[in-house]
Amino acid sequence: xxxxxxxxxxxxxxxxxxxxxxxxxxxxxxxxxxxxxxxxxxxxxxxxxxxxxxxxxxxxxxxxxxxxxxxxxxxxxxxxxxxxxxxxxxxxxxxxxxxxxxxxxxxxxxxxxxxxxxxxxxxxxxxxxx
Numbered sequence: 001x002x003x004x005x006x007x008x009x010x011x012x013x014x015x016x017x018x019x020x021x022x023x024x025x026x027x028x029x030x031x032x033x034x035x036x037x038x039x040x041x042x043x044x045x046x047x048x049x050x051x052x053x054x055x056x057x058x059x060x061x062x063x064x065x066x067x068x069x070x071x072x073x074x075x076x077x078x079x080x081x082x083x084x085x086x087x088x089x090x091x092x093x094x095x096x097x098x099x100x101x102x103x104x105x106x107x108x109x110x111x112x113x114x115x116x117x118x119x120x121x122x123x124x125x126x127x128x129x130x
Contacts, residue, residue: 010069013055014048016120018070021047023128041067076113077122083107 010018025043035043041063048066052059084104105116 008059008061011057012117012120013057014052014059014061015073015118016124017051017055017057018044018048018066019073019121019124020051021045021066022070023124026128038063073118073121074125076118077125079111079113080104080108080116080118080122081126083111 021044024047025040028043045061045063045066048061049059084100087100087103087107101119108116
């Protein structure tokens, strides 16, 4: 293995747990506004590993990998949210939420953005922003 590191593919559970860890640390009213950035991200890393372990996933990530990947998730979720808003502006009568989600997913993928694979992370992050 060159460079001494291996890139591990992120799973759906890890995507969700990264979002949960970021929300968990961000919503800590005692610490969130009083922490240095490096302490904040170390707390996110610890929470992420704890949530993954609770879900039966043993994975080791770094603060840097979490920061970079969360940035990617946020960027991707913003594109998806734009698609969802577009679909919601002109829904077909009687269309259920699940159908709106499917239509937004199809629109997202049709824009050449790749496969939509952040549903669980999106739900965690969008609930936090409300």
